Amino acid sequence: MTYGVTLGIALSANLLTMYFFYELLTLVTVPLVMHTLTREAILASRKYLYYSLGGAAFAFIGLIFIIIYGSSTDFVLGGVLDLEKIGDRTNVLLLIYVIAFMGFGVKAAVCPFNSWLPDAGVAPTPVTALLHAVAVVKSGAFAIMRLTYYSFGTTFLKGTWAQTTVMLVVMFTIVYGCSRGVKETHLKRRLAYSTISNLSYILFGVTIMTPLGMVGALTHLVFHAMMKISSFFCAGAVMHQSGKHYVHELDGMGYKMPRVFGIFTVSSLALMGVPGFAGFVSKWNLATAAVESGNGIAYGGIACLLVSALLTAIYMLTIVVRAFFPGKDFDMETLSGIKDPNWKMLVPLFVFTINMIMLGLWSAPFVNFFADVAAGVY
Structure with a gap:
């Protein structure tokens, strides 16, 4: 199921669909971290859940602003932002990008939101390999890549604060x-x-x-x-x-x-x-x-x-x-x-x-x- 959800993230044609699978990935991987049902595993799974849902909430803000100020939520190389809609709100959109970047960055283990990842090592080795190498962390990095190149666009972001x-x-x-x-x-x-x-x-x-x-x-x-x-x-x-x-x-x-x-x-x-x-x-x-x-x-x-x-x-x-x-x-x-x-x-x-x-x-x-x-x- 985890690999299927990961494929959903990879094959999504728009930000809304990708976000749906991104949230679903959290729900299907929490039981894997909790697998052994030891105290450490339960605490690690709770931390992973809290961090992931919190990060996704910040990423959701980015989704909302793309819906408002973009021509669509589709992934288009170069971005979908409508400069006429943005007007003089450029700095607001840049701030939203940083917030969404850090939100998706929780799964990509950026500082300071990475303490969940070492703790998740209490899971069985195949699960930790899944978490640390393939599905979860790479989904965070992939989502940031989509957000940067296909939603906000490098033309809008490059050279800015x-x-x-x-x-x-x-x-x-x-x-x-x-x-x-x-x-x-x-x-x-x-x-x-x-x-x-x-x-x-x-x-x-x-x-x-x-x-x-x-x-x-x-x-x-x-x-x-x-x-x-x-x-x-x-x-x-x-x-x-x-x-x-x-x-x-x-x-x-x-x-x-x-x-x-x-x-x-x-x-x-x-x-x-x-x-x-x-x-x-x-x-x-x-x-x-x-x-x-x-x-x-x-x-x-x-x-x-x-x-x-x-x-x-x-x-x-x-x-x-x-x-x-x-x-x-x-x-x-x-x-x-x-x-x-x-x-x-x-x-x-x-x-x-x-x-x-x-x-x-x-x-x-x-x-x-x-x-x-x-x-x-x-």
């Missing part, structure tokens, strides 16, 4: 997520903070408000899904096989679960943006878009991307180093009985690993397709 405001917010979120990831000791929560940072990569591309910015945003939206699903599935395999949940408990695990931690290493390199992996392609597109935009603040975004890459290396490779280099005094007998999972759990991991490498080495068809989308061909 509204663009500056939202760009600064997502730049701060990029660094914030990585910084919290370095500090976090719980494995799944660390990956959740990584998601917070990477979602704002997508939004950074959106806030550049150029066709190349949209290409970078769409590229990272798809490529990050591969990288983060792989990471969460690896974390789930570790927890399932060993019962260990914290980074400091993973010493020597690379020798007991070599396939899982080998795949986790590939995911880490991809998330860092190492050339040859999917993450490099999307980050390169984002950096190129920032340079070509001529926006001075966007240049600062490139610095955020570099700082984020460094911090990502710290919080991801720390896990890899602990797993494969536990130290001479480490007693491997403490890990007796732990081994790689069966083929049913390994096959999806290998599939995503192949995708990460293939997308890194042969990304041109996807990037060209996204360029056509940004140009209005599709």
